[in-house]
Amino acid sequence: MLSKARIKLINQLKQKKYRELNNMFLAEGSINVIDFIKSGINIIELFATEKWIQNNEHNLSLISQTTISSKDLKKISSLSSPSEVLAILELPNTKSTINIDVKNLTIALDNISDPGNLGTIIRTADWFGIKQIFCSTNTVDAFNPKVVQATMGSLARVKVTYTNLNTLFENKPKDLPIFGALLSGKPITEMQPQKNGVILIGSEAHGISNELLPFISHKITIPSYNQNATNNLESLNASVANAIICYALCKK
Amino acid sequence: MLSKARIKLINQLKQKKYRELNNMFLAEGSINVIDFIKSGINIIELFATEKWIQNNEHNLSLISQTTISSKDLKKISSLSSPSEVLAILELPNTKSTINIDVKNLTIALDNISDPGNLGTIIRTADWFGIKQIFCSTNTVDAFNPKVVQATMGSLARVKVTYTNLNTLFENKPKDLPIFGALLSGKPITEMQPQKNGVILIGSEAHGISNELLPFISHKITIPSYNQNATNNLESLNASVANAIICYALCKK
Numbered sequence: 001m002l003s004k005a006r007i008k009l010i011n012q013l014k015q016k017k018y019r020e021l022n023n024m025f026l027a028e029g030s031i032n033v034i035d036f037i038k039s040g041i042n043i044i045e046l047f048a049t050e051k052w053i054q055n056n057e058h059n060l061s062l063i064s065q066t067t068i069s070s071k072d073l074k075k076i077s078s079l080s081s082p083s084e085v086l087a088i089l090e091l092p093n094t095k096s097t098i099n100i101d102v103k104n105l106t107i108a109l110d111n112i113s114d115p116g117n118l119g120t121i122i123r124t125a126d127w128f129g130i131k132q133i134f135c136s137t138n139t140v141d142a143f144n145p146k147v148v149q150a151t152m153g154s155l156a157r158v159k160v161t162y163t164n165l166n167t168l169f170e171n172k173p174k175d176l177p178i179f180g181a182l183l184s185g186k187p188i189t190e191m192q193p194q195k196n197g198v199i200l201i202g203s204e205a206h207g208i209s210n211e212l213l214p215f216i217s218h219k220i221t222i223p224s225y226n227q228n229a230t231n232n233l234e235s236l237n238a239s240v241a242n243a244i245i246c247y248a249l250c251k252k
Numbered sequence: 253m254l255s256k257a258r259i260k261l262i263n264q265l266k267q268k269k270y271r272e273l274n275n276m277f278l279a280e281g282s283i284n285v286i287d288f289i290k291s292g293i294n295i296i297e298l299f300a301t302e303k304w305i306q307n308n309e310h311n312l313s314l315i316s317q318t319t320i321s322s323k324d325l326k327k328i329s330s331l332s333s334p335s336e337v338l339a340i341l342e343l344p345n346t347k348s349t350i351n352i353d354v355k356n357l358t359i360a361l362d363n364i365s366d367p368g369n370l371g372t373i374i375r376t377a378d379w380f381g382i383k384q385i386f387c388s389t390n391t392v393d394a395f396n397p398k399v400v401q402a403t404m405g406s407l408a409r410v411k412v413t414y415t416n417l418n419t420l421f422e423n424k425p426k427d428l429p430i431f432g433a434l435l436s437g438k439p440i441t442e443m444q445p446q447k448n449g450v451i452l453i454g455s456e457a458h459g460i461s462n463e464l465l466p467f468i469s470h471k472i473t474i475p476s477y478n479q480n481a482t483n484n485l486e487s488l489n490a491s492v493a494n495a496i497i498c499y500a501l502c503k504k
Contacts, residue, residue: 116368120489127488129477150489157478189503225381225502226409236379236495237372237402243492244499250477251441 002047002072010076013088016141023091025143029083034059035153042090047073052084078145091143094162098132100172104196105249106132108165108178110212111203112139112238119150120239121201126154128250133160134168134198136209165200169215172198177217179249180208181241185219188244193251201242204235220245254299254324262328265340268393275343277395281335286311287405294342299325304336330397343395346414350384352424356448357501358384360417360430362464363455364391364490371402372491373453378406380502385412386420386450388461417452421467424450429469431501432460433493437471440496445503453494456487472497 012018013026024044027033034056037043043063050067053060074082100106107125112118118140125133140147142160151158169178177197200216202208208216222236222244235241264270265278276296279285286308289295295315302319305312326334352358359377364370370392377385392399394412403410421430429449452468454460460468474488474496487493 120492123489124492126478127474127476152489222379222499224379226378237375237404237491239489239492240372240376240495243488243495247474247496247499 002066002068002076006045006047006066007076010086010088014078014145016144019091019141019143024088025091025148026078026086026145027089027148028077028079028086028145029149029152030056030085031153032148032151032156033085033087035156036087036089037063039156041092041156044088044090046085046087047076048085049073056085079149094142094160096161097163098159098161100134100168100176100198101132102173102176102196104132105130105194105246106134106198107242107246108134108136108168108198108200109139110136110165110200110208111206112201113203113205114238115140115144115146116150117237117239118142118144119147119152119155121242122147122151122158122160123154124239124243124246126151126158128246130199130246130250131158133158134165135160135162136165137162165209166211166215169198169212178215179218179220179245180213180216181245182208182216182219182221183235185221187223188220188248189223191218191220191248194249197249199242199245199249201238201245204238207235254318254320254328258297258299258318259328262338262340266330266397268396271343271393271395276340277343277400278330278338278397279341279400280329280331280338280397281401282308282337283405284400284403284408285337285339287408288339288341289315291408293344293408296340296342298337298339299328300337301325308337331401346394346412348413349415350411350413352386352420352428352450353384354425354428354448356384357382357446357498358386358450359494359498360386360388360420360450360452361391362388362417362452362460363458364453365455365457366490367392367396367398368402369489369491370394370396371399371404371407373494374399374403374410374412375406376491376495376498378403378410380498382451382498382502383410385410386417387412387414388417389414418463418467421450421464430467431470431472431497432465432468433497434460434468434471434473435487437473439475440472440500441475443470443472443500446501449501451494451497451501453490453497456490459487
C-alpha cells in the first residue's frame with residue numbers, strides 16, 4: 001500500500017529543493033534501480049510490483065520494499081510509460097571538492113540545461129570509461145528524474161560534481177590539457193586519442209562561456225560535410241557533440 | 253488576433269491524425285521557421301510577435317502573417333519556453349515511394365520511438381550531409397512537434413520517408429552495402445569512410461528487427477572502453493550511436 005505521505009514525498013522529490021532538503025532522489029525503471037543497488041548506494045525505500053520483486057529477490061535482501069500495484073506506480077511515476085519499480089535513494093554529495101583525475105579523460109559541462117542531454121552525456125561517458133563529470137553550477141541537476149532516466153543506470157557509475165569551473169581550471173595542473181568544443185578549431189578528425197585531459201562542452205545556445213575560453217589548450221571542432229550548410233545550421237546537439245569527441249579522443 | 257478556430261486547429265495539429273487529415277504540421281522557433289521558409293515549403297500561416305515580424309520582414313513577402321502577443325503564443329505553443337514564432341506548414345508527402353540514393357550514404361531507422369532521438373538523428377544527418385532517411389512505419393512521426401523542434405531546422409533539408417524497410421531492402425541494388433549497428437560486429441574504429449550505403453539503426457529497447465538482420469552486409473559495433481561494463485550497460489542512446497557511426501563513415 002502506498003500512503004498519502006509517501007505519495008507526497010515522492011512528488012516533492014521531483015523538485016530539486018526537496019531533493020536537497022530530504023537528501024533523497026528518485027530512480028525508476030529496472031535497469032536504473034538494479035544498477036544503483038549494485039553500485040552500493042543507500043536505497044531508502046523501494047516500490048515495485050509483486051512480479052518485479054519476485055524476479056529480483058536476489059538483489060533485494062537488505063532493502064526496505066513495498067509491493068504496490070501497477071495502478072499505484074502510475075500515480076507516482078514521472079514517466080509516460082511507468083515501469084515496474086521506483087526507488088527512493090540517498091542523494092550523493094555532488095558539491096564536495098574533488099580533484100580532477102589527471103590520469104584519465106574527464107568531462108566538464110558548461111551550462112547544459114536540457115535534462116535529456118545531460119543524461120545522455122553521462123550514459124556516453126560511462127560507455128567510454130570516463131568516470132568524472134564536472135558541471136557548472138548552472139547546469140541542470142543530475143538527480144532530476146528526467147536526467148536519471150536518460151542515464152540508463154550510468155549515474156550509478158559516473159561521479160558528477162557541481163562546481164565553479166573557473167576555479168576548478170585555475171587550480172588544475174598546468175600541463176593538463178583542456179579540449180574545448182568550438183565552432184572553429186582543429187578538426188576532431190585530425191586529433192589522436194588522448195590519455196588524459198578535460199573535454200569541455202558548452203551549451204547549444206551560448207557555447208562555452210567567455211570566462212572559460214582562456215583555459216582551453218586545444219580548440220577542437222567537428223567538421224560538417226553539408227555543402228548547403230547555412231548560418232542556421234549552428235551546431236550539433238550537445239550530447240551528440242560530446243559523443244563524437246569522446247569517441248575520437250578515447251579511441252584505442 | 254488569434255481566433256478560437258485557429259487555436260483549435262493548432263492544438264489538433266499536435267496529433268498525427270489531424271496532421272494527416274489537414275495535410276498540415278507545426279513548426280516553432282525562429283531557426284526552424286526560417287529554415288523551412290528558405291527550403292521553399294508552403295507556409296500556410298504564420299503567427300509571430302510584432303518584433304519578430306519586423307526583424308524577418310525580408311523573408312516573409314509572400315506569407316500570410318498574423319501578429320500575436322507573447323501571451324497568445326504561449327497558449328498555442330508546444331514548448332515549455334515558447335519562442336516568438338509558430339507556423340502552420342503544408343505536410344510533405346512522407347509515404348511516396350522513392351528509391352535509395354545509391355551514390356551517397358543514407359540512414360534507415362527501425363522502430364525509433366523517442367521524438368527527441370528522431371529529431372537529433374535528422375539534425376546529425378544534416379550536419380554530415382546525409383539527405384535521405386527511411387523510417388519503418390512504426391517509427392515516431394517526424395512531423396510531431398517535439399521532433400520538429402529537436403531537428404533545429406534540419407527537417408527542412410533532409411528527406412524523411414516512411415516505408416516498409418523489408419520491401420525497401422528487397423528492392424535495393426544487390427551491391428549497395430547495409431551497415432547494421434549491433435552489439436557485436438566489426439568495431440567502427442576499424443571501418444574506413446564509405447562513399448555510399450545504408451546506415452541501419454534499431455531501437456534501443458529491441459535492436460534491429462529479426463526480419464531485417466539478413467539484409468545487413470556489414471555488422472558494425474561501437475566498442476565500449478568501460479572495464480566495469482555490466483550486462484545492464486546495454487547500449488548507447490540511439491541518436492548517439494547514429495552520430496558516432498555517421499562521423500566514422502562520413503569522415504573525409
